Amino acid sequence: MIAPGAAQGIRTETARAAAGTAVSFNILQQARQLVYDALGIAVAIVMLFPIYWMVATAFKPGQDILRLDPKWFPNPITLQNFQDAIARPFFLDDVKNSLIIVGVMLVLALAISFFAAVGTARFGFRGRTAYLVMIIAVQMVPLNALIIPLYLMLDGVGQTDTLAGVIAVYLAVVLPFMVWTLRGFVANIPPELEESAMIDGCTRFGAFIRITFPLIGPGLVATAIFGFIQAWNEYIVAYVLLSSPENQTLTVWLASFTTNHGPEWGPLMAAATLTGLPVVAFFLILQRYLAGGLTAGAVKG
Amino acid sequence: MGVAITAPELEPVSRRPGPLRTALFPYALIAPSILMIAGILAFPLAMLIWLSLQHYGLKELIQHSGEWVGLQNYQAIIADPLFHQVILRSLIFTFTCVGLTLVFSTLIALLLLKVRQLVRVIVMSSLVFVWATPVIVSVDIWQWMFDYEFGVINYLLTQLHVGNFIHHNWFDNPVQGLAVLVIVVVWGAIPFVTITLFAGLLQVPSDVLDAAQVDGASAWHTFWFVTAPMLKPIFLIVICLSTIWDFGVFNQIYVMLNQRPSSDYFTIAIYSYRESFGVTQYGLGAAIAVIMVIILVFVTFFYVRETVKVAEIA
């Protein structure tokens, strides 16, 4: 049920089979594919149901939102919640700030973690084990416990209420995971590939950039999405560090839909839908690199 | 995508880095990461430990000077009977979540290899959308779905004649309530683990699997003896991370229970919050955080050691 090359395997069998059974094998194969596809769709539906509920609610007028007999489809559909959400003061500033923070952080994080991943996957050096253990251990500390010290430290260097301060904190939080994960992906690439490239005239460093980097495409995509989401949805650090409304991020904007009167369900769901869209867009752009890794799996020494 | 191997040429000597440069090269590679991580986190971590040894309330925080109490905070926590209950509950909760997440994620990742391109994009996009939704918002939705009177779940279960679930309160019974919370946590955890495992599966060379298939291995056999061992580093990573994250689950429980969870629902993160930030006793809160890290180190010890061992081989 598993192997990626199973389709190939089956085709080989089909070629060997007698002409008469070739047709039924084909139908079997198609039926199997249909079952898998149906299962896949089922998974998507089950996972997406709460999200569907969120998006549907975003289009419902207030009265239809909390009902004893739920309305499956928004009817009437209204865009009022979205208009409400976008009309909030500083919305565009928040979008801009979130994009800047996430963009800068992601570029730096991918670069730094790639180098560190290569360094620990390809080389043995003194202190390597200690470094790896440090990387893992740091992730066990709950971020909530560090907020006060982080704030006081940044306050001491005047970096509260700055995007740079937030980017630095996010980088430090996200790097351990990215290094650790990418190390695993790099380790799976045989070093012979780099060595071949070096024989062809590449420097060590060049080999890493030109050979290894593309081959760990899927790993990069997964960690990039992870980093994006961590930074995009992070609330408490952004809220505590950033006080001027011009500097705040979308997560603070999202929080503003919950007043002391409770959440404003319609606009909140609309806002949440809008907040999730850039991540999905980011993924859709990158996902072909994920599939591109399919060929990477076929690398022969 | 084969790599052509041409006749070996001798590298010009000037291109080869000298022995010192070679030795320093790995350190140069990891230097930026150390700088960033240590630069930002070293002081706060040190302060966390220092805080845990003090009586540090709001007044002390504002005046930047605490009262040294040594290990008193730790003693107070360990002596609290509630604490032991909380640890046990957290461990059971964590293992359940991690176990279920792994099983479902592996199955879905394997399924992703078999579906056609379009379906794969659909499934992965939906996973990403789930992953991308801020936890607080998605838990709001789940809370709503399990609501006592307006909940879709109660409505559906009654409509499907599974029983009478009108006005059924899912959180009356802590075991049932925690089961609901497990569903919410696992649902949120599946996307990341699935996508990471899938990325790893893509790196498994298909010729190795072909060989196993030709040899007549069953699907289960192929997975357990061929695929899984190749994915070992990735499995180690996701298990370790899932354990760390699920151990620290806070938002799901806090929001599901209207920010007022009763002590039957306390996991260590909630307990930490209530004992420290809730009553602004930062010394206590720091001590609990330190204890949390120590417990995590013990729990993940096996996996960490395996990971580092695997790293050595590589």
Next chain:
Amino acid sequence: MRFRKAWFGVLFTAFAVLATACGGSGTGTPTEESGTLTVWLMNGSAPQAVIDSVNADFTAKYPKVNVKVEIQQWGDIGTKLDTAFAGSTPPDVVELGNTLVAKYAAAGALEDITSKKSSFDNSGTWLQSLTDSCTVSGKLYCVPYYAGSRAIIYRKDFFDAAGVQAPTSMDDLLTVGQKLMAAHKSDPNFSALYFPGKYWYAALPFVWDFGGDIATQSGGKWTGSLNSDNSQQGLNKLLSIVGPLSKADKTGDEAKQDAAFAQGHIAMIIANGWEVGVITDPKAGNPALKDKLGAFPIPSHNSGQTAPVFLGGSDLGVAAKSKHVNLANEWVAMLTGQKHMTDMATVGGVIPNTTSLLSLGTGLNAVFFNAAKNSRFVPNSQNWAAVESANVLPDMLVKIFTKQQSVADATSAASNRITTILNGGG
């Protein structure tokens, strides 16, 4: 020689620092004052029009001062306030929920303004509970800002159809409720009085009405008194009313009650004045209910009287570490002054901080404004915030409503907990 020069340098710097620190910003004439005044207000407290008006007046008086009003979110505000006060640049003016103030005042975060009390408008007629919330150890640390009180919102059409009128006593309330339940027998979701289990703000009037209280203080020591005979009597009365009349979640809180009310299966809820707006809001509720809503005060068990209600609300404080203490106080004085307080009441619809303006409540608001005259507060201790975050009251109520414990046992446990926490224990 070098040493002495260095010492002079140190002394001079110290002197300069002291001079600027002590001098604050009240030395020049108003038009000369400059700098940035940072004000933190909570999301949803003051209407933008009122804030703009205050800033206009303030800028007219201090043209060189830049006022930055930053709206804060309720989520995790505690952590944000803690870090802000701990850091070097706290906001100059800060709005604090009235149950949180004592904690910050006792920790030294706020400026002691006891001596400046008379410089604020209406300080003689400030709402007592709000003033109490600002007072720690006899000193005043903030200025009452606005209040919220509760009464019973009801469906006039349901009442008319069942032939009942607004009750004037608790027993009457039960009778009215039972008639409503009978009139809606066919609706399994109908509640005459919708009362979520954890709604402690709405449970307290019953406790207070019978003479009970959360805790009493004598000689600096607090004693929880929810287990007193009076308190228990009040809770038993509440139980006897809510039991037959409410289908609400016994373990839930009041967050969804407005949306639930808008669905049309509820006759009465105990609610704040602003909840009328939420119920009829086209985005969140049912605008068609606008003319069908009425309000009456929570009746006492003594016929013709009303029960004391919990007074919610906010106060405005000035940070002790602020570099513009005098300017900050001026800004606070303007927002809480006669002119803008009137706007808060008329435009914002919130209860103003002084009894002299309570007559400004119109329509349904009048009921809530009047209820504020008979209002009580939680024990005025810096540790009260800890009682709230330990959920003592909601947990106690849930145990009582779900019949897990008797009123006697639940109140006894809660009282002990409160005694411990208020006196500084865990």
